[in-house]
Amino acid sequence: MIEGIDVIRLLHVLGACVLIGTGAGIAFFMVMAHRTKDPASITHTAAIVVIADMLFTATAAIAQPITGVVLAFDLGWPLLEGWLAVSLGLYVFIGLFWLPVVWIQAKMRDEARQSAQTGRPLTPRYMRLYRIWFACGFPAFIAIIALLWLMIVRPVIAF
Numbered sequence: 726m727i728e729g730i731d732v733i734r735l736l737h738v739l740g741a742c743v744l745i746g747t748g749a750g751i752a753f754f755m756v757m758a759h760r761t762k763d764p765a766s767i768t769h770t771a772a773i774v775v776i777a778d779m780l781f782t783a784t785a786a787i788a789q790p791i792t793g794v795v796l797a798f799d800l801g802w803p804l805l806e807g808w809l810a811v812s813l814g815l816y817v818f819i820g821l822f823w824l825p826v827v828w829i830q831a832k833m834r835d836e837a838r839q840s841a842q843t844g845r846p847l848t849p850r851y852m853r854l855y856r857i858w859f860a861c862g863f864p865a866f867i868a869i870i871a872l873l874w875l876m877i878v879r880p881v882i883a884f
Contacts, residue, residue, distance in 0.1 A: 771834035807882025
């Protein structure tokens with residue numbers, strides 16, 4: 726028999742899969758589009774990426790702390806227990822990189838659209854936004870891998 730907590734656990738794991746899967750997919754498609762240097766291709770890809778980020782990533786990002794807190798309380802884990810506290814800190818850290826990235830993706834889309842409409846190459850502003858976007862991905866990706874590891878292993882971490 727499936728219990729309510731099993732559904733919450735499933736939703737939590739699915740949310741983690743969506744976060745890392747969508748994040749990796751978005752990064753891959755944006756990098757591949759950027760490599761073409763074709764403003765029309767970048768515009769199309771970035772438009773889809775912005776929608777995917779808002780639809781999938783944002784939904785999972787909202788659900789994760791909710792399902793996580795429900796699980797912690799149900800299992801009797803204090804939120805400030807070592808691995809859980811570090812996980813929450815990493816989650817905030819990841820969010821601090823994700824929020825500007827969503828804005829940057831929209832601006833990259835707009836810059837590429839302007840270049841496509843005018844028949845001009847990508848602007849220096851687009852290139853600067855891309856470098857910032859790319860740089861934000863590394864710490865966030867490493868942090869989400871660490872967060873997944875913490876959730877699976879739940880090591881003893883003493884403060």
